[in-house]
Amino acid sequence: MNKEIANFDYYNPTRIVFGKDRIKELSTLVPTNKKVLVLYGGGSVERFGTLAKVREALSGHTFGEFGGIEANPTYETLIKAVKLVKEEGFDYLLAVGGGSVIDGTKFIAAAALFDEEPIHIFGSGIGKGIPITKALPFGTVLTLPATGSEMNSGGVVSIVAKKAKLGFGSAVTFPQFSILEPELTYTLPKRQLANGVIDSFVHIMEQYMTYPVGAMVQDRFAEGLLETLIEIGPDVVDESNHDYNLRANFMWTATYALNGTLNKGVPGDWASHSLGHEITALYHIDHARTLAIVLPSLLEIRKEQKYGKLLQYAERVWHITEGTDDEKVQTAIDKTRAFFESLGAPTHFSDYELGEEVVDALVSQLESHGLTAISERGDQTPEVSREIYKNAL
Amino acid sequence: MNKEIANFDYYNPTRIVFGKDRIKELSTLVPTNKKVLVLYGGGSVERFGTLAKVREALSGHTFGEFGGIEANPTYETLIKAVKLVKEEGFDYLLAVGGGSVIDGTKFIAAAALFDEEPIHIFGSGIGKGIPITKALPFGTVLTLPATGSEMNSGGVVSIVAKKAKLGFGSAVTFPQFSILEPELTYTLPKRQLANGVIDSFVHIMEQYMTYPVGAMVQDRFAEGLLETLIEIGPDVVDESNHDYNLRANFMWTATYALNGTLNKGVPGDWASHSLGHEITALYHIDHARTLAIVLPSLLEIRKEQKYGKLLQYAERVWHITEGTDDEKVQTAIDKTRAFFESLGAPTHFSDYELGEEVVDALVSQLESHGLTAISERGDQTPEVSREIYKNAL
Numbered sequence: 001m002n003k004e005i006a007n008f009d010y011y012n013p014t015r016i017v018f019g020k021d022r023i024k025e026l027s028t029l030v031p032t033n034k035k036v037l038v039l040y041g042g043g044s045v046e047r048f049g050t051l052a053k054v055r056e057a058l059s060g061h062t063f064g065e066f067g068g069i070e071a072n073p074t075y076e077t078l079i080k081a082v083k084l085v086k087e088e089g090f091d092y093l094l095a096v097g098g099g100s101v102i103d104g105t106k107f108i109a110a111a112a113l114f115d116e117e118p119i120h121i122f123g124s125g126i127g128k129g130i131p132i133t134k135a136l137p138f139g140t141v142l143t144l145p146a147t148g149s150e151m152n153s154g155g156v157v158s159i160v161a162k163k164a165k166l167g168f169g170s171a172v173t174f175p176q177f178s179i180l181e182p183e184l185t186y187t188l189p190k191r192q193l194a195n196g197v198i199d200s201f202v203h204i205m206e207q208y209m210t211y212p213v214g215a216m217v218q219d220r221f222a223e224g225l226l227e228t229l230i231e232i233g234p235d236v237v238d239e240s241n242h243d244y245n246l247r248a249n250f251m252w253t254a255t256y257a258l259n260g261t262l263n264k265g266v267p268g269d270w271a272s273h274s275l276g277h278e279i280t281a282l283y284h285i286d287h288a289r290t291l292a293i294v295l296p297s298l299l300e301i302r303k304e305q306k307y308g309k310l311l312q313y314a315e316r317v318w319h320i321t322e323g324t325d326d327e328k329v330q331t332a333i334d335k336t337r338a339f340f341e342s343l344g345a346p347t348h349f350s351d352y353e354l355g356e357e358v359v360d361a362l363v364s365q366l367e368s369h370g371l372t373a374i375s376e377r378g379d380q381t382p383e384v385s386r387e388i389y390k391n392a393l
Numbered sequence: 394m395n396k397e398i399a400n401f402d403y404y405n406p407t408r409i410v411f412g413k414d415r416i417k418e419l420s421t422l423v424p425t426n427k428k429v430l431v432l433y434g435g436g437s438v439e440r441f442g443t444l445a446k447v448r449e450a451l452s453g454h455t456f457g458e459f460g461g462i463e464a465n466p467t468y469e470t471l472i473k474a475v476k477l478v479k480e481e482g483f484d485y486l487l488a489v490g491g492g493s494v495i496d497g498t499k500f501i502a503a504a505a506l507f508d509e510e511p512i513h514i515f516g517s518g519i520g521k522g523i524p525i526t527k528a529l530p531f532g533t534v535l536t537l538p539a540t541g542s543e544m545n546s547g548g549v550v551s552i553v554a555k556k557a558k559l560g561f562g563s564a565v566t567f568p569q570f571s572i573l574e575p576e577l578t579y580t581l582p583k584r585q586l587a588n589g590v591i592d593s594f595v596h597i598m599e600q601y602m603t604y605p606v607g608a609m610v611q612d613r614f615a616e617g618l619l620e621t622l623i624e625i626g627p628d629v630v631d632e633s634n635h636d637y638n639l640r641a642n643f644m645w646t647a648t649y650a651l652n653g654t655l656n657k658g659v660p661g662d663w664a665s666h667s668l669g670h671e672i673t674a675l676y677h678i679d680h681a682r683t684l685a686i687v688l689p690s691l692l693e694i695r696k697e698q699k700y701g702k703l704l705q706y707a708e709r710v711w712h713i714t715e716g717t718d719d720e721k722v723q724t725a726i727d728k729t730r731a732f733f734e735s736l737g738a739p740t741h742f743s744d745y746e747l748g749e750e751v752v753d754a755l756v757s758q759l760e761s762h763g764l765t766a767i768s769e770r771g772d773q774t775p776e777v778s779r780e781i782y783k784n785a786l
Contacts, residue, residue: 004637005412215641
């Protein structure tokens with residue numbers, strides 16, 4: 001394994017507009033000579049008044065609306081928006097919602113200017129995987145801290161007809177701006193808050209919990225974000241706690257968890273995500289809650305491969321000073337599991353009344369998706385994944 | 394004092410090109426249809442072969458050169474470059490050097506397209522302080538980690554005729570890209586390495602050592618960078634230690650110390666810089682070395698105002714667990730002073746054979762520059778600054 005910091009590029013042109021009462025600045029953030037399509041999901045942005053604020057701020061603009069983008073946005077729905085954009089000549093998009101709406105908007109922005117059929121934005125045997133080189137400009141108003149999509153250039157789209165969930169991204173699919181109003185999180189239910197904390201936590205772990213390469217800044221930043229989530233998590237999931245700083249720290253942490261800061265020059269794992277996606281696909285468990293099942297089990301099974309970083313995690317993130325190194329590592333894993341449980345996310349299949357039958361089914365899914373040599377070392381075979389699933393029963 | 398995280402915008406479009414053997418990528422980073430002016434300082438970039446690599450990478454471009462930008466770049470020199478840019482029609486700039494060359498290049502980029510006389514870029518009674526709204530595009534090749542100028546939009550220029558050192562900046566004076574090759578630091582002498590460590594350390598402290606507002610991410614990031622500098626500082630100043638990761642961590646830390654990450658939504662001090670600038674102006678002591686004189690003394694005099702953050706600094710950055718809170722705070726200040734001394738930077742005027750006579754002279758300078766209500770609270774009067782200077786004798 002390379003023990004040096006690898007070469008990297010850092011590039012993130014998204015403007016973050018953070019704080020109280022910022023939505024009104026859409027009036028100047030969105031160029032007035034553009035025809036704007038406002039995109040959103042279900043009824044909550046209407047019900048809680050966010051859309052009303054957006055409409056008010058855009059009153060000097062020409063704009064239309066497209067609602068109904070699903071959680072886990074589907075290609076089939078997004079293609080309808082692409083058609084609308086082309087037919088009506090919209091030339092600026094504004095996503096109002098969480099990661100699903102923002103991911104969907106990124107796809108629409110790219111697909112609207114794509115020279116080939118939009119399906120070829122995807123690879124993985126579904127499309128030709130042709131690079132995205134142009135996209136409509138777009139901004140976002142974030143309502144749910146979790147995915148980091150508001151400050152990165154990637155997205156995930158489900159293709160219902162193919163039973164596939166595929167990623168895409170490019171240097172031209174960064175939001176031009178993202179408005180982060182912590183107060184918009186005050187209407188979120190506990191389950192979504194917990195999902196946001198866990199999703200952010202595991203995003204950080206995927207980029208941190210690998211093997212040490214001596215990237216001190218990246219490690220310290222990851223550790224600081226993890227410590228922050230551990231500190232605020234229990235209060236964040238109290239949906240009645242509307243402390244401004246609490247929600248502001250949650251929102252900024254979730255953004256930094258996946259905005260291209262932590263992964264610079266270091267290895268990445270992402271096996272928890274791969275194993276979790278299969279659970280969502282087969283058993284319809286929330287994405288973040290699948291991560292809560294997989295990660296603690298994975299850390300136990302992969303203890304040897306991740307030993308150096310696990311010990312660092314134990315000492316720096318959980319501040320464990322007692323015991324042998326082995327004991328510190330195990331305590332850190334136990335505390336990780338207990339943290340997820342404390343947020344209301346169970347960490348075993350049995351909590352969902354699922355038993356041994358899931359193991360073969362999930363491993364088959366991994367194999368059918370070619371996920372047979374995953375993790376930072378590429379050595380997580382289907383047999384290792386099987387152990388991880390079994391260990392989480 | 395406001396105890397909430399303030400509203401903020403985050404925007405940083407600079408592309409960082411980090412690692413080994415990246416200068417050759419200038420061939421594609423700089424558009425080929427541009428006429429490029431390469432700007433540099435003294436002979437070291439020529440002597441150590443950096444300019445040769447730049448010329449090789451730009452061999453497919455049309456380019457000219459302008460050398461001789463001073464440490465503390467002067468308006469008088471930069472104006473000559475502005476004249477050259479206009480006469481010869483250069484439309485892209487490339488800074489090759491440290492903070493001085495990069496700051497100077499930012500000024501040239503703005504002045505070349507400025508509608509009024511360039512002196513009016515500055516305020517402070519020297520010029521009209523007209524906002525910069527356009528600038529030539531430019532990139533940088535960083536040779537000296539210290540100022541963070543490679544990833545921010547500000548600069549400082551000395552106007553010799555006015556005996557003034559003034560700042561400027563705008564949203565259009567970010568570098569388009571900055572190449573950070575840690576190996577370029579291998580030729581730096583100990584004094585410049587120490588200056589870089591101290592300058593970065595104090596940049597972080599100016600944004601962190603104020604009063605708590607509960608900005609957990611910003612605090613954790615600042616603490617992580619400070620811990621990193623404390624850990625690597627003694628090795629960094631060993632000019633013969635060419636460990637790649639050591640220099641890479643130093644370079645990335647120095648960039649993050651002042652790239653607009655740490656100051657988001659939190660108060661800033663910058664009094665150490667104000668007091669230090671006057672020392673440089675009167676006694677020609679290196680900028681970073683003036684900070685090593687001022688900061689420990691300032692922390693002692695301003696202990697009460699900064700108590701909350703000083704205690705946090707003691708516990709989280711220096712990991713001091715023993716003693717009363719007062720003892721922890723004093724130990725942290727003592728350790729800060731000892732850290733600077735260990736890098737070879739004295740922390741008293743007497744070390745420079747300067748005595749009591751400096752106090753009146755320096756306070757007069759502060760007053761003449763209107764620096765009579767500085768610090769995060771605006772309550773650092775000339776009398777307080779006098780105490781800080783006296784305490785550093």
